[in-house]
Amino acid sequence: MIQQEYGRRLGREEWQSFIDILLSAEHIVLTTHVNSDGDGLGSEVALSEVLRSLGKTVSIINPTEVPPNYRFLSSTVDIEVFDAHSEECIQDIALADLVVLLDANLRDRMGGIWQHVDFGREIGKLKVLCLDHHLGPEDFADLMICEPYASSTGELVYDLVVALQEHAGRHLLSSSVATGLYVAIMTDTGSFRFPKTTPYVYAVAGELVAAGADPNDIYDQVYNSLNLSALKLLGAALSGIRLLEHNRVSWLVITQDMLRMTGSKLFDTDLIIRYLLSIPSVRIAVLMVEMHDGRTKVSFRSRGEIYVNEIAAVFGGGGHKNAAGCLLEFSPDKAGKVVLDDVRAYLDQLMKTTAI
Known part of the structure; x- marks a missing residue:
């Protein structure tokens, strides 16, 4: 992992409450905003792989379909598309004890999923976490980490994975996790061009490549796969x-x-x-x-x-x-x-x- 510090980032202590809720759950649903993008999808795929390796049952349920240029991410995980008539999606939410919203900080961004999440909270057993980097968060989650300094939600998920590794005492950054996080960071930084592309972001990207993310293939899949x-x-x-x-x-x-x-x-x-x-x-x-x-x-x-x-x-x-x-x-x-x-x-x- 990266040893040198480059400006603002969250450390183990700041992640601890988030980690405690994650690890106390057994069946976790991950979701992102409507019209999902590389940051939301990459973050979901990466976090789902990590949580599964920690023994959790994880479902990814999104309010809208995955764009074609990101479907390569679902080669290792199943991404369900929510439909009001989909019994499987509704049942997964009903069975969950935790929902994690990634790359959005407004409940309406969950589309039709929110009403089922809200019902689960009303009956008392479902908790909601939110991890995001946009401005103007809405207060709806049991715990929200929303850090606008970050280039992407993927950058925050990387820091979360580092904290989880310290907590678990074992390696969690696999090739598929690295690929998801590289997609998240690359797309939300405009291929490392936007103002929030700090030295730390470049250092993280290097760490992800070392862990197995293939920059050439990822760029080709995302930007050269137009129909x-x-x-x-x-x-x-x-x-x-x-x-x-x-x-x-x-x-x-x-x-x-x-x-x-x-x-x-x-x-x-x-x-x-x-x-x-x-x-x-x-x-x-x-x-x-x-x-x-x-x-x-x-x-x-x-x-x-x-x-x-x-x-x-x-x-x-x-x-x-x-x-x-x-x-x-x-x-x-x-x-x-x-x-x-x-x-x-x-x-x-x-x-x-x-x-x-």
């Missing part, structure tokens, strides 16, 4: 990019018609927002996706000291300083007007005090 429908959607979408506020804001709407015409799915929209922010003059990028029920999923990205999580919070969402989102209860047409008006107002206010 034809995703590429068709990308082609259809890019021509619709619009610029506002002297080219400081880029925005784009993805409609259900576009998804149907290209044969693509919601998770295929995730790669598009990076193109919105690739224009040098753009400071805030806004991607609006029409959901099948008429609501609008909004994703924000920004550069520098622009806190788009504050914009998302106005609409009941949240996230990171430079990457956030929300779900609006109305159509993209209305969402476009309401959200862009708020973005303009935010930029106007910011420009009075800051050069952007």
Whole structure:
């Protein structure tokens, strides 16, 4: 394990209460947020492997399906997709004595899973842990560790594994655990480019590679495994990019018609927002996706000291300083007007005090 310290991290003592609850449970359910990403999925897979090696019964139940480019992670573990009519998922939650939410700090991010978790808590036997690194946590768990300093939830899970190894007195960082954690950290740091990629993160990545994570294969699986429908959607979408506020804001709407015409799915929209922010003059990028029920999923990205999580919070969402989102209860047409008006107002206010 890494001997040299690089800034802030949680030590054994700070993890002890979390570990005590983990190890007192027998049947554990791990879950993450809707529209799961590399950080949530990688963290789940890694932690499930560790807990199983410690003799725990572990199920992974997610509110939405695993995107195709992350399905290689499920080669060693089974990831169930929750459905209100899935007796197997509901039974697993009912039998659990602990649910661990990873990479989210709002109960609504669990989708339809939350009502079953909440019922289990009401009858008295189910506990909830939350491990996350986003801003603006909601107080709903029996114990929450939410550390915004961390580059990713995967970084925190790595520190948890180190603490568990000290507690158990044996090695727990297997090749499959290392792979899950490398995926988590790589994706949430933008392939080690984002501001929270500290020297400690690089040191952790090196430790994971030494433990068996293959950087070349992982990068290829995650970023070079796009299907034809995703590429068709990308082609259809890019021509619709619009610029506002002297080219400081880029925005784009993805409609259900576009998804149907290209044969693509919601998770295929995730790669598009990076193109919105690739224009040098753009400071805030806004991607609006029409959901099948008429609501609008909004994703924000920004550069520098622009806190788009504050914009998302106005609409009941949240996230990171430079990457956030929300779900609006109305159509993209209305969402476009309401959200862009708020973005303009935010930029106007910011420009009075800051050069952007």
